[in-house]
Amino acid sequence: MQTEEMRLDGNAAAGTLRQVFATDVTSALTTCTACGAVSPVGALLEYGHGMGIVLRCTGCSAVLLRVVRSPGWLRVDTSGIAVMAIPVGPIEPH
C-alpha cells in the first residue's frame, strides 16, 4: 500500500483532518511537545498507512498527531502537539 504516490506531508492528511477539525488546518502552526519546533501542519512529515495517518515533527521526528480509522470511529491522538495555532479570519484573499 505504501508503494504508490503517497504524499509525504500534512497536505495529504488535510482531507481526514478536516473531519476532525471542521476546517482546513494545513496552515495551522503546531508546536512539538518533544522539541518545541514550530511548523505548519502542511509541512509536517506524513506516514500514511491503511488505518490512518501519523504526522511527525520535521525537527525531531516525534509523533505530533495520530488519526486511526476504524468502523464507526475516528481516533485522534494530538498529545504530541503542545499548542496548535489555527489562523482565524481572512489571512489571504480568495
Add this chain to the structure above:
Amino acid sequence: MAQNTVDQPAAASPRLEWRVAKVVDVREETPRARTLVLDVPQWLGHSAGQHVDVRLVAEDGYQAQRSYSIASPPEDARIALTVERLDDGEVSPYLIDVLRPGDGLEVRGPIGGYFVWDVMQSGPVLLVAGGSGIVPLMAMLRHHARADEARRARAPMRLLYSARTRADVIYGAELAQLADDPTVDVTLTLTREASVDWSGHRRRIDRAMLEEVSWPSSENPRAFVCGPAPLVESVATQLVELGLDPARVRTERFGPTG
C-alpha cells in the same frame, strides 16, 4: 491586523463529502501521464494548489484512497487532474488504463489551505517542480494567465521544473506558450536526456541553479516547491540558505514518483 468580528476559523467550509464525479474527457500528456477532466456535482470552486482525494472501492469492499492535485485553474468549472502512472500503484493504473469518459469517480474536495496561491496576492513567485510536482504549480500558472496584464505584472512568476527527459515534461507546449508572456519565466532541467539536441540544463536542481533562477531575497518572493520528498527538502533548505523567508517557502511532498 484585520479584526475578525465572527469567531470562525478562516477556512471553515461546507462538510467535506465524497461525491461521484463524471469523467468528461481524458488527455494523454506524456507516455506515463494523463489528464482527467471531471464534472463534480455541487463543486463550489477551488484555489490554485489545492487537491482532491480520490477513492476506489473494489467489489470486495477494499478501499484505496489517494490525493491528486487539481491542475486546472479556479476559473474553470470542471476540474482537471493529471495523474502519473506508477507501475506498482493501486490507484494510478486504474485511472490511466481503465477510466474512460462517461465513467464515475468518487472524489472529495477541494482540500488544502497551506499550499495555495491566489493572483490577488502581489509579489514575485518562485515555483520549483520535480516530476509530477508540476501539477499544482500548473494550476497556479494557469490561474495567473487568466488575470489581466496589470495583475500579472504585480505577481511575476518564475518556474524551475526538473524532469527526467523531454518526453517526461508534462504540459511542455503550454509552458512554452505561457513563457511568451513577459511576466512568466520557465526554466527546465532534464536529468536523463540522452539527445544532444537539448541545450538546456542537464542536472538535478542544485544551489547554483536556484541562485540563477530565483528572485533575489530582497524582493521577498513566495516560493512553492513540489515533487519527491528528497528534492523538496533539499530545495527548501537551499532557498532558505539563499535568504528567502522560511515562512514564504511552502512545500508539498509527493511520494516515490518521478
